[in-house]
Amino acid sequence: MIPLEWMPPLMFGGLVVFMLIGYPVSFSLAAVGLVFGFLSINLGFFDLNFMQAIPGRVFGSILSNELLLAIPFFTFMGAILEKCGLAEDMLESMGQLFGPIKGGLGYSTIIVGFILGAITGTVAAQVIAMALITMPVMMRYKYDMRYTTGVLAASGTITQLVPPSLVLIVLADQLGRSVGDMYLGAWGPSILQIALFALYTWALTLVRPNALPPVPRTLHGWPLFTKCMWGIIPAGVLIFLVLGTIMMGLATPTEAGAMGTIGAIVLAVVRNAPMSKLDKIAFGGGIAAALIGSAIGVVAFKSLPFKIAFTVMFAAIIWLCWRAWQERDLRNLIIQAFQATMRITAMVAFIIVGATCFSITFAGVDGGHWVEHLLSGLPGGVWGFLIVVNIFVFFLAFFLDFFEIAFIIVPMLAPVAQKLLAPVVGADAALIWFGVILCVNMQTSFMHPPFGFALFYLRSVAPKEVKSSDIYWGSIPWVLLQLVMVGLVIFFPKIVTITLDKPHGIDPNKVKIELQAPSDDEPPPIIIPPAKN
Structure with missing residues (x-):
């Protein structure tokens, strides 16, 4: 007979075997969960009624979760913005502003990546759009090829951290925290990461000035101003529709995603029809x-x-x-956006179903206590826990994307993180800090081989003369910068919590109660006693 304490590690081992064989992650999760579930029933660890919770969990509390509706909305918006020309205008205007300085095209790419990240929330649309526009210009002016590919991929992946990131929405849902607080916690790290990217570009202009030459400006005066406004104003409107409404409390992430989708369609129509x-x-x-x-x-x-x-x-x-809709090109654009959205939404739905089967069985065999015992006893206390978890997530991201990590691993780690991190930053901010750390870490999954999807996107649109080796070697400095950012967020939690430390509600020490006594000229108030029954 198999002891109960052996079941959790056996489940993990079975999941790894299924994935190494080549089965999709969603089907592997469901298969392992169901097989070990029926095995546990036969061994007497729980009864059949326990497994009957799976349909109720899937259809009752997960697929009916309105917060997850933000995923198709933001995906559709990103697919529309990918081809509507907004990224092109922003890159051209920023290139005119920063081009005359060394590394100007690099600064422009980083800034536009940050702004687009605050609109789309999707990596694929951002990397492809910026690569199609900026890479030919950088190649024309003899920018270092490895820097070119690296800055394009890294500036595209910053959207994983900049609100309204899909990663932050999913992490907030899995950690049981509000999306607004998760967004507030992510602002500090996202701005600091942009600063690190810009600092690296500046340092490279000092060490290798010929690798990042200046680009002559072709517009001046009023034409330059109008060019910049044509790129900035639509972006500002979309940022308000998506992010401003969430931060001001005017809309939920799902509602903001719907408004952003409408705004993206209108923008595509105005610019292309x-x-x-x-x-x-x-x-x-x-x-x-x-x-x-x-x-x-x-x-x-x-x-x-x-x-x-x-x-x-x-x-x-x-x-x-x-x-x-009567224009064929725009009609095809909208149809392609719908197709991309349906593919990603279906993938997420299958992962949710598989993760539910796995997590219910895992909880039934006392897997939560096994994970807590495994991680709570690590040397180094809180810092040892964070370092080990981030190393684990970093290597796990070689094979799984962020949806799979968020739905499988994060729910197992959340109770331990709450217990260990609460004494450091407080109970309310503990899981916000933990979620932002994981979000910074999971950026690297788009940048490192063998499954660096940002590198694949870049390879798919790069000219033939760009070597694949340049794309992979060019990503290494930026991955190291992202790992430096992980270390900063771990050892300096104020980067995350500084925006959460503002007091909310009423401070009882500042409450003053003033009673105005009646003057001599005013008659005393008439008090009517309550009626007697």
């Missing part, structure tokens, strides 16, 4: 009516003008989208 005069009047008039009506509604504190304005605005959007 040939618009007649009637279309421009209908669309421009609808937006103007919405803005004026919103101002009237806010000033007058009445809801009617506000509702009328947005009714007119959505009517204009529907009219514009209908006109765009």
Whole structure:
């Protein structure tokens, strides 16, 4: 008879065997969970009723989770923005601004990667869009090829850390914390990582000035200003629709993703569809009516003008989208975006089902206590736990993507992390800190071989003269910078918690109660006693 304490490590071993054979992760999870579940029933570890919780968990609390609806919304928005031309305009405008300085195209790529990360939340769209636009320019001006490929891949993966990242949404869901707090905790590390990338670029211009030459500016004065505004204003509107509404508490991540999707469609239509005069009047008039009506509604504190304005605005959007649907190129763009979204959403749904089968059986064989006992006894206490977990996740990311790590590994680590990290940063911030650390770490899964998806995306669009060896060697300095960032977030938790330390609610030490005594000229108040029954 197999002892109970052997079951958790046997489940992990079985999962590894299935994946090494070549089965998809979602099917491997489900197979291991079901096989060991029925084995546990026969061994008397739990009864059949315990396994009947799987359908209820899948359909009741997971697939009906509105927060996970943000995944298809952000995926669809990223697929639309990939081909609508926004990245092109932003890169061209930033290239005009920073081009004349050494490494200017590198700075431009890093900044645009950060801004696009605050809009799309998807790596594939960002890497492909920036590589198609920036790589030919860098090659034309003789930029170092390894730096070129590395900065493009790294600037694309920063979207994993910059809110509204899909990784942060999934981690918040799995750790049981609010998405808003997870976003607040990620701002410090994301800004610091951009600073590290820029610092590396600056240092390279000092050591190898010919590797990152300046690029002459072709626009000056008013044309330069209008070019920059044409790239910045649409990005600012989308950032407000997606991120601003979440941070201001006006929308949930799912609602913000829906608004961002509508904004991306409108932007794609405006930028790519040939618009007649009637279309421009209908669309421009609808937006103007919405803005004026919103101002009237806010000033007058009445809801009617506000509702009328947005009714007119959505009517204009529907009219514009209908006109765009008649254009073959835009219709194909939207269809391709739907197809990409359906593929990713289906993959996530299957992973959720498989992870549910695995996690329920794992909990039934007391796997949580096994993981806690295994990790709580590590030498070094909190720091030993964080170092070992991050090394484990780093190597696990060689074979699994972030969805699989988030749905399989994170729920097992969360109870131990809460117990060990709470004395360091407080109970409320413990899992936020832990989630951001994992998010910084999981960036590397897109950058290192053998399954560095950002490198695959880059290879798929790079010219033939770009060697694959340059792409892989070029990623190494940026992976090291990401690992430095992991160390900084581990040993300096204030980078994460500084935005969470602001007091919320009422401070009782600052509450003052003032009672105004009646003056001599005022009669005392009349107190009416309660009626007697």
